[in-house]
Amino acid sequence: MLHKNLIGKSVLIVEDDPKIRNLVKIYLTREGYEVIEATNGLEAKEKIEEMDPCILILDLMLPGISGEEICRWVREEYKSMMPIIMLTAKVSEKDRIKGFKLGADDYVVKPFSPGELMVRIEAVLRRTASRCGKLSFIGFTIKPAKGEALINGEQLELTHFEFKLLHIFMQHPDQILSREQILSFIYENNEKAVSDRTIDVHIKNLREKIKDKTPKDYIQTVRGMGYKFVAL
Incomplete structure (x- = not known):
């Protein structure tokens, strides 16, 4: 079972073999990841610039632009530290060393176990957690780094407090959070700038802004306990 704090992480699979790509996608989707796909290097560049994924699963032997070139481009030109796992049939020590020198975070050799790949993805994401704060599901x-919140690609205009609330809810999907817990996430050292009840007003305003974009009530009140962000 995927740890809650990894739910919503976006994964870009760059693989020209549809059977391998679909197999990896099935496992990723089952674990709650947002899956993006690319079949070649050029498409991979476009998806990286457009979607800003949290982790890249990169086949090295791609048509056109090679996986090595994509890895080099990500690190040197795109200037991104997004985690990269190389997925390849190249098995020599020389190839592995080259991959790590290019900036890969892990190296998985084909044929591979999908279950092991999931464990490696989770491990890499935990190890590189500071590189990707984006959540998407x-x-x-x-x-968070850009202060942007969107629903179906449409910008949500939120106050600073509302943005923090949404971030907290998305970090704890399907969990009941009391007002005290929410405030403890927002304020350090137990310093509270608002009362427990004032938070109800902020959540009401956040709900209304979300409902302007989608009819579903994603933030639910749990009587006598607090609030829950319904992600399923």
Whole structure:
């Protein structure tokens, strides 16, 4: 079972073999990841620039632009530290060393176990957690570093407090959070700038802004306990 704090992480699979790509996609989707696909190097570049994935699963032997070239481009030209797992039939020590020198975070040799790949993805994401703060699932996308929140690609205009609330809810999907817990996530050292009840007003305003974009009530009140962001 995927750890809750990894739900919503977006994965770009760059693989020209449809059987391998679909197999990996099935396992990733089952674990709650948002899956993006590319079949060649050029498409991979476009998806990276457009979608800003949290981790890249990269086949090295691609038509046109090679996986090595994509890895080099990500690190040197695109200037991104997104985690990269190389997925390849190249098995020599020389190839592995080259992959790591190019900036790969892990190296998985074909044929591979899909289950092991999932474990490696999770391990790499945990190890590189500071590189990707973006969360994206059920139509919601939040980018803390850029201060952006979107629903189905449409910008949500939120106050600073509302943005923090949405971020907290998306970090804890399908979990009941009390007002005290929510405030403890927002304020450090137990310093509270608002009362427990004032938070209800902020959540009401956030709900209304979300409902302007989608009819479903994603933030639900759990009587006597707090609030829950329904992600399923």
